[in-house]
Structures are given as C-alpha cells and as structure tokens.
Amino acid sequence: MERSTDRGHEPRWQVTVRVPTRIDFAGGWSDVPAFAAREGGAVVNAAITRYVEGRARWDEGGLRLEYDLALPPDAHLGTSGAINVAWLRLTHGLIGDTPPPTELAERAFRLEKLLGEAGGKQDQYAAALGGVHLLRFSGAEASAEVEPLELPEATLRALEARCVLAYSGVSSSSGDAHERVWERYRRGEGEVGKTVRGLRDSAYAARDALLAGDLEALAEVLTENREAARRLDARLVPPRLDELFEAGHRAGALGSKACGAGGGGCLLFLCTEGRRAAVEGALSERGATLLPFAFAPRVAP
Secondary structure (H helix, E strand, C coil): CEECCCCCCCCCCCEEEEEEEEEEEECCCCCCHHHHHHHCEEEEEEEEEEEEEEEEEEECCEEEEEEEECCCCCCCCCHHHHHHHHHHHHHHHHCCCCCCHHHHHHHHHHHHHHCCCCCCCHHHHHHHHCCEEEEEECCCCCCCEEEECCCCHHHHHHHHHHEEEEECCCCCCHHHHHHHHHHHHHCCCHHHHHHHHHHHHHHHHHHHHHHHCCHHHHHHHHHHHHHHHHHHCHHHCCHHHHHHHHHHHHHCEEEEEECCCCCCCEEEEEECCCCHHHHHHHHHHCCCEECCCCECCCCCC
C-alpha cells in the first residue's frame, strides 16, 4: 500500500493498493459457513497476479474511491472478495491504520454478509494473505486456521509453467448456485453432505501433492473436484465447460476444474509437461480467453 499526503492545488490519489485474486485447487464449497460451522471446511488456494488496483483520496467533493480490474465479468476468481479487501485497506490507509491480514479477511467477509452474499471465506483470505495456503474453516464467527504452504521455488515455477487459466465466456451467478445447493443441504440430502465432505478432504490431498511437488497427483485432485461439483449440481458443469475440458484434455491437460463455484467463469488446467502451448491453442480455437498469471507473494503478517 502506498500513501501520499500531497494536498496541493491538484488533488492526488492519497492511498493506492493492489490486491490479488485467486485460483482454487481443492475444497471449494466447504468454506461456506452453512457447512463449515457443522462439519468443518478446508480449501487450498493460491493468490495470483491478476490484481484489483484501488485508489482513494480526499478532495473538495469528499472521499473518492476508484478500482481497476483487468478480468472478464463473473470470472469466479474471488474478485468481489478482493474488491472488499481493497476497500478496507484503502479506508484504513487513509487514517494510517494497517490491520493484520487475517483481520482484514474477516472484516471483508462480514461486509459481504451484510450485503447478502451467500459464499464462503476463501476469497477474502486469499486476497488479504497472498501466497499459497491451506485454510481451515469452522463457521461464520471464527477466523480461519491458516497454514502457509512454503513451496520450493522449483515447484512454483513448474506449476506456473504447466497451469493454464482460461475464461469460458459463460456468465453465471454463484449466488444462485449457492442457494440451490445449500437449500438441499439444509433439507438433509445425504448426497450433498457426502460430496462437500469429499471436497473438504481433497484439500489435504492437494496440500500433500503440492508439498511433495507431485503435480500429477495434484492434477487428479483438480479433476476429482470438477466431478464433485457436477454431483452437487449438474448446472455447475454445463455443456460449454465440458466442451472446453474435453478439448484441453485431448491437447494434453492432466487435470482440470472450474474456479470458484463453477457454472461458468474461469477454468484451470494442469498440463502434461511440455503440452501447455498445445492446450492453450486448443482452448483458444474454441473461443476461450487465456489469462496468463504468476503466483502472488504472501503478505507479511
């Protein structure tokens, strides 16, 4: 975060921030309090260099806030959580305050609850913390348990070299999906609870694969998460996404899943070594938009 105190005749942005969005490898849906408060949730995600950039200033018209985000709409990369973290960092920065990252994440989550959002907490934590983490969740009122994954540089570079992030072109509302799934969970449908428990447990498999540098095992976890989402609600993997998944795998992807709640937005592919360009070409031919990224560094506590 950068802060300027220039109050000359030409108003300047006084506070600027840059907050990362995220990709998620495993465990999505289990971070939602409806499940986590009863059974505990876990997610492995990674902050990426697709940023929300925010600016704030005081001028004669009052407080002005401005955001830039170079992502398509409904990307499902945790953008709303990142925007709320950016807003909090900006407003705190104007008064010279710097809350700890986990506190920012919790405040951003509470803000979304006030706005009626139905999602979980993984987005806010990725935006506030940066880096790669296993996050454990136990409900709306409890802070997440944060386990930083200190990956060797070679593993991070290999992962970046073999991951492809592509926007499907399908716009979908994660709020609608959450409403459908959690209504079934509250009614006691056993398949929903079983599936979300499997998603939660897959986060530990993803953590172990990352720490071991076993990208083939990680690819299997991605695909397991994709198929678990399909079992939760068939609309989370519509035909357009299946078309892109099939094209990516024919070209050399080992594993794939939709980001966030699914249903549209961005897709993550983990490729066979040396096949990334072929996967990118296959997806581009079918109208997907490629979104290059690197992993964003962890924020110091």
